Amino acid sequence: MFAGYALVAAAALLWGFIGPLSKFAFQAGMSPLEVAFWRAMMAWVLYAVHAWRLSRMKVDACDLPWVAGFGVVCIFGLFASYVLAVRAGGAALASVLLYTAPAWVALLAWKILKERLTPVTVAAVAVTILGVAGVSLGDGANGAAGAGGSMNLAAIALGLLSGITYALYYIFGKAFLNRYATPTVFLYALPVGGACMLPFFSFEPHPLSAWAACVALAVCCTYGAYSLYYAGLRRIEASRAAVIATLEPVVSALLAFSFFGERFTALGYAGSALILTAVIMTIVAARR
Template sequence: MTSPDATPSDAGPSSATPTGTGAAGVADAGAPRDRTWLVAVAAALWGTDGLLRLPLAEDLPSGTVVFWEHLIIVAVLAPFVPRAVRALARCGPRVWLAVLIIGGGSSALATALFTAAFQTGDAITPLVLQKMQPLFAVLAAWVVLGERLRSGYVLFAVPAIAGAWLLAFADPLDIEFGALRAALLAVGAAALWAAGTVLGRLVSTSLPSRDVTTLRFTVGLPVAAIIVTAQGNPYTVSWDNAVGLGLLALIPGLFALSLYYTGLRATPAARATLAELAYPATAVVIGVSFLGATMTVTQWAGLVVVIVAVTALGWHERTAKRRPVVVPPEPASARGRE
């Protein structure tokens, strides 16, 4: 699940410590590798979700799809569950709570809330409010992880968020907001996804990437089952949907999350949440190429802006001496875990 050279050490030095770069700006041998790009690749894989989920959504309730996604992944990861549980038991209550929120909230409940927002109100409101996720993540990263942002961060954050806005709407200046309930559901989903980014970064310093992925879906499975029961949806599916459910669970689900948590171990949450904007960019390309969707000129412009902003952020973090995201030094006890 994780690359052999994966490291839990942080992606940037504290403001009181000089960066490990020479005159040419090349990192010293002991400096951790930046993996913002890997988070972006994982988010791009999430963008293939629509291609697989759309046929299933026509046949199955959303809660049932979410339940089977988790069930298939937990079945695949079953051999790793005992090790992950033992690793979690060695951690403190802070990590236990973080894993519970990641699995139950960010994995299962957030998806259900976001789907319910579309079913409750118009299709615009959830997309507008989902763009608040980076703002929630930056705030949570400051509170939970102690990450600080230098002024240079806005040079990447503002274009990335603006590009995502342009990408979401055919006419970015003509937005109609739906019912309050739909808005609150969408905001709740955005906050939970942001919490997943920040808390995933938190637990990745104490647990290997494979264990974080295993625990996310193992904890999320019973929550998904509760959601199905609460909605009164069936648990059973036909064999006609088996292939689609398997691909959905394993490609944008298990494989993408494995890459994501590997990258997150060396990527501050404030940077990761921008890299995740590769998701709507890929979703648009899939929609236009395979699902018959069309895009306006402003949406194409937004796509270009998102790609450029995310790529530039990763390049800057790899080469610059003064990085825009400042993270606190990592405890020595967290180093060397994998």
């Protein structure tokens, strides 16, 4: 069991590097959407090899529109909104707002999948809203907010959008794609998401540091992190794995502070704590 916890913790550690690595690529002159594109397409190579080795490369024709929709909404939507949130508000703020996803899952599952909203789930959604308000009124992370430290509405909106598109992973998976292995879905969805990003940037030469950041994002933070996470899930309960995964925003915040000097105000830290508390409340309610 200890191995399962260690594997999930390692995955969360790698996910925590997404924001800081993206910022390194930005500083090297690569645009956010180009970073998202190369992350998707480099990871696609790894998933393609994985699907081929599993001999699970086929998707039924009737499911192809749903896989393509997953690529547009969840790959393009999440990868793009997250890196744009990192650029607009910093890695720490983006990672915290990404973890509004469980609240969005509860609301979307109630609306789309007709799942029941329990009192604990409703309370978790309310706590999430309070947390977002705290982060917003706390002016996000210093150095990434608007001029004079004013609240960066674009960063908040993009961070919330990343949380919504992350939540839609669950909706697509449960409603349409639960018959396929993860490498099979990503084999088809990643190129669709990558294609959606093409109109928003132009290919230009970049220094080696930018390419190194993209390779690390694809190999370590995407393919590697998901592989570790699912290996951990084979050893421990999903609810416990999800709680451990909340290490991600903590790791991202620590890295953002260490490398870029990002930090929240007291109200921002309180809001971040509320969001993570809501995540744990949602997971505990689901487990029960």
